[in-house]
Amino acid sequence: MNRPADRVTGPVLAPRDKGYDEERAGWQTARRHRPDLVVGAAGPADVQAAVTYAQEHGLPVGVQGTGHASAAVAAEGGVLITTARMSAVRVDADARTAWVAAGTRWDQVIDRTAPAGLAPLSGSAPRVGAVSYTLGGGLALLSRSFGYAADHVRGLDVVTADGRLRHVTQDSDPDLFWALRGGRDNFGVVTGMEIDLVPVATLFGGVLIFPVEKAAEVFGTYLQWAATVPEAMNSSIALISLPDVPAIPEPMRGRHTVHVRIACAAGDPGAGERLVAPLRAISPMLDTLGELAYADAGSIYNDPVAPGAVESGTAMLGELDAAAVRTILDLAGPHAPVPHIVELRHLGGRLAHPPAVANAVGNRDARYLLNVISRLERAGLTQIRPAHARMFEAIGPWSTGGRFLNFMNGENAAAQVRSAYNPTDHRRLTALKAVHDPANLFRLNHNIPPARGPVRD
Ligand SMILES: Cc1cc2nc3c(=O)[nH]c(=O)nc-3n(C[C@H](O)[C@H](O)[C@H](O)COP(=O)(O)OP(=O)(O)OC[C@H]3O[C@@H](n4cnc5c(N)ncnc54)[C@H](O)[C@@H]3O)c2cc1C
Structure with missing residues (x-):
């Protein structure tokens, strides 16, 4: 060739x-x-x-x-x-914006924004690619307070299927601008994006870790608490099977633990302290909560930096009750057939609001996002897949039927990609795909196929 x-x-x-x-x-x-x-x-x-x-x-x-x-x-x-070579960030502190090139990681963006007391809407893992994360929606550490990262994009430089480099904004091409923010890699290769920054230099954050013996009490308290907290409070709860390796300190090594992760953007750390009091009252075995520079916010989830082999699945959930908690603890606790991380990220707040400039990100009515993650170093795919399938089947009664594109791994079936969008939005995406990429050049992805005929609502 x-x-x-x-x-x-x-x-x-x-x-x-x-x-x-x-x-x-x-x-x-x-x-x-x-x-x-x-x-x-x-x-x-x-x-x-x-x-x-x-x-x-x-x-x-x-x-x-x-x-x-x-x-x-x-x-x-x-x-x-x-795109790893295309790494560049330009910050306009007065306008509170940044231009970020295609291959830039969030930690590289934060290095440039933090000195100005500003933060991007980055997620739990600072080494994830900023552009792809944002195009897939971008569920940020502070999303309940500010919305999805995709809601804060001002313009995109994109190479479309015809090989043209276009600068796409709401004014220049509202349809393509709508589709790119949520449709991720289906409409072109984004070479750079201009995003809003938020005025957050520090937050109140960290993690509370509890032994698995308290799991039912912690999950129950957490769900009641989450239903009452203001938009400033961002959190998740996870049941984690920690590996038996020296890097994990005793007494957590090789055990199941419950982690409540907190990122509160209330401004006043005292407000964060007051809000988390009901969780602290359950006496965690580790409490790292305190004032935290945004540049150190990666420590909240402590997501792995080193490459690894991961199988995972995701679902959007509605309100949860005691039976939902029992389901999760039964299937992911110490008796689970394979080690899991099962996390519930609390949604709502600004995530439930339509953005100022509409985009394709769907499922804004969900209350929680469920992620089930297992590492292939600890179990084989033949054991992991049925265990994950059991979990998603059992949690079905609480599912909204939606999924979040950014957390879809290993589930590329067309129906599953459709579930990332509201049905009318998915039809609009297929119609726009037929305009911008009729041959489906960009199909090595979570694919939105081009509509074959006229699209009706
Ligand atoms: C440990 C971990 C933590 C995470 N935490 C969060 C989180 O908190 N919130 C959240 O929303 N997501 C999170 N994610 C998901 C992550 O945002 C998505 O997987 C994202 O797509 C990763 O982008 P990447 O460039 O790093 O990965 P890649 O695998 O390189 O890219 C992922 C997809 O994006 C497309 N893509 C990449 N670059 C471009 C481009 N320039 N133009 C168009 N398409 C492109 C690719 O086609 C590919 O299909 C997390 C993932 C992991 C593994």
Whole structure:
């Protein structure tokens, strides 16, 4: 196969080339992209050249930032564009905005915004790719207070299927702007985005860790508490089977523990202290809550930095009761057939409000987001998959039927992708896909297929 090397500044690598494996590797090691060609884009012109080449040769296009989500989208064949070299941040502190290039991680953005006392709407893991996270919705540490990250995008630079580089805003192309914010990688390769920053230099945050013997009491108290807290309070609760490794301190090593993660943007740390009093009253075995610089907010979830093999599933839930808690504890507690992390992220607040400029992010009525995560280092897929399936079936009565795109891994069935959107929005997305990518060049992803005929509501 001839290559677009003469048109590209970065490396262009085929399977037998030195460096191919490093270029396609990402954080998620469970499944890897195996493209015909990988193009290490050094800038928007390289992305244009790669997309044009793929289009000319009838090859599908995949994109990889940090590879945190590659489990569901591992490309077999086609052209994979990697964006790690496209890392840049420009901050306008007066306007409270930042421009972020395609391959930039959130920690690189925060390094530039923190000195100005500003923060992006980043999530639990600072090393996730900022652009992909935002295009997939972006459930932030502070989302109950400010909304989804996708609700705070001002403009996008994107290479569309025709190879054109466009600057897309609400004024220039309201339909494409709507679709890109939530439709993620279905409408083009985003080379940069302009986002709002929020005036948060510090928050009240950390984690409370309880022994599993208190799990029923902690979950019960947490759910009652979460129903009453103001928008300033952001939190999640997780039942975690901790591995038996020296990095985990005693007495938590090798045990099940309950973690309540807190990120309160009330401004006054005293307000956070008062709000968490009912949780502290259950006497956690570890309490790290206190005033925290936003730049250190990654310590709240302490998500793993090193690459790993992960299988996970996700569901949006409504209000939860004691029977829902029993279901989770029965299936994920010490008697579970495989070790899990089962977390409930508290939604509502600003997440439930329509954004100032509408976008495609769906399921705003959900109250909790459930994630079930297992590491392949600790159990095989043949054990993990049925255990996850049992959990999602059992929690079915509390599910809204929706899912959150950013947490979909290994579940690329069309019906599951549809569940990330409101039905009319999904129909609109398929109609726009037929306009902007009729050949479905961008299909190595959680795919929104182009509508085949006129779309009716
Ligand atoms: C430990 C961990 C914690 C997480 N925490 C959160 C969280 O708190 N909130 C949240 O919302 N999500 C969270 N996520 C999910 C994460 O935001 C998504 O998986 C996100 O898509 C990762 O982007 P990436 O670039 O890092 O990964 P990649 O695997 O490189 O990319 C993921 C997808 O995005 C597409 N993509 C990448 N770059 C571009 C681009 N420039 N233009 C168009 N499409 C592109 C790719 O096609 C790919 O399908 C978490 C994931 C992990 C593993």
